[in-house]
Amino acid sequence: MSTTHEPHTTAGSHVQPPEPLTADELREMSTEDAMLAGTEADGVHIVHRRNRFPVPGTKAEKRVERAVALTFLISALGGVGFIVAFVALPYRWHLPGTPQNFRFYTPALGALLAIMLIFMGVGLVLWAKWLMPEEEAVQDRHDDPTTEQDKLMIEATLLSGLEDTGLPRRGLILKTLGLAGGAMLTVPLVALVGGMIKNPGNKFFHTQFRPNKKLFPPNGHVPIVDVDFRRIGPDDLEPGGLLTVFPGIHEDDSDGFNGVTDAASPTLLIRLHPGQKVQARKGQAGFGWPTANPEYVAFSKICTHAGCPASLYEQQTSRLLCPCHQSQFEVLKDAKPVFGPASRSLPKLPLGVEMGDDGRQYFVALDDYHEAIGPAFWNRP
Known part of the structure; x- marks a missing residue:
């Protein structure tokens, strides 16, 4: 190759080819020299360039x-x-x-x-x-179209950069x-x-109100309790009253088998005013207590829109209000949504009463919820 076309550099100097290089001349040059020629042709002037370790393999x-x-x-x-x-x-x-x-x-x-x-x-x-090599460069602005020589010099620059790594x-x-x-x-x-x-199985469709004959023989009905595990009976609510209740399961094992701390189990127990009647949804006519003319009903506290606690009860209008997004559920229509973004009724818990050891009546869950708890996207397929 002609030495007149071979670029060279020193600290503070610029590579200045005496005339434009042809594609053939660039192909004959080393990657380093072609890269340096390319930088000069592109208006990039190498002011300083030094390898960290001039002797490889030390x-x-x-x-x-x-x-x-x-x-x-x-x-x-x-x-x-x-x-x-x-x-x-x-x-x-x-x-x-x-x-x-x-x-x-x-x-x-x-x-x-x-x-x-x-x-x-x-x-x-x-x-x-x-x-990587220590380098200082200054670049000029230009808008010239890309030529074949430019492409070859860019290729050399990329290859040189790979070698620098x-x-x-x-x-x-x-x-x-x-x-x-x-x-x-x-x-x-x-x-x-x-x-x-991990396949969640049917965990989204069951709560700890599910009958458990092992813990509560012989019928497996789970007791309904307050937050302190005190059993709740019909005499504990005034007409129009509301109470948050839980499944009365309390096993302090390493997995926290506890009805009060279970996220899916909070339930609203409501005592209706005298004369109020619930228009039960299909298949849920016997879910309240007493069965024939329910005075007590229980619904999931978890809103079917986004899972917030729907726990604000307006006795005059018999509506449950979710404070997060203002969904309202009509209790006398089996907690049917009548306002707001919720599109599914609150699941209803089958209520029953059993006699306790003290001779008083206490509420139990006759069965688990028959619907999935929480937001509507957990609907059964």
Whole structure:
């Protein structure tokens, strides 16, 4: 190749080819020289360019390479740790006085995610600062159309940039970067998709009011209790009164088998005024108590729009109001929605009465809710 066309640079000088280079001349040049020619042709003047390690493969370079690779390895281990913690750590809420290991679940995920992202960022910064060439450049503006020579010089610039990263000869960094990158791609998939892999079965269609003959022989009817587990009877409500009640299940095991703390079980027990009658929906005529002329009815407290507590009761209009989005349910029409965004009636609980050991009558749930609790998208298929 003609030496008159070979670009050269020193600190503070510009590459100035004496005349435009042809495509053939550019193909004959080294990647470095073609890149430098390309920068000058594109109005980019290399003011200063120096390799961090002019002699490749020195002990100092290897030490730096291992340090950068270590940050990527730690990032990869953080991602693997996140996946393991997401799958293996206990996350279910437990009652006070029982093992509370679930409280470490979210902090562990946050810490491991932070380790993965921080060390990936640190590794990339150290790689650019310690291993890639040090360079200063000034670029001129121009709007000329792209020529064949421009394309070849751009290609050389990209290839030179790849060589500057050192990836082709730094296998350790390449491998650890691949591990860290793989972890970063996998972690979001695990976090977003992992919760949807497990089949919830029919858990959305049952509450702890479900008959339990093991705990309450012989018929399995679950007692209805107040928040302090005091059993509730017909004499505990005045006409027009309302009370939030729960299934009377209380087993302080490690899984928190407790009716009062169960999110799906809050229920509104309502005593109607004398003379008020409920227009029962199909199949629910016998759900109130007494069966023939119900004076007491019970509905799920969880709004069928967005799951808020529909617990504001207007005795004069016999309507339940959800304070979140103003849905209203007509109690005398079996909690049918009459205003607001809710589109489904509140599920109704079959009520019954049993005699207690003290000779008083107490409410029980004769069966579980016959509909899914909560927002309407949990409708039965």
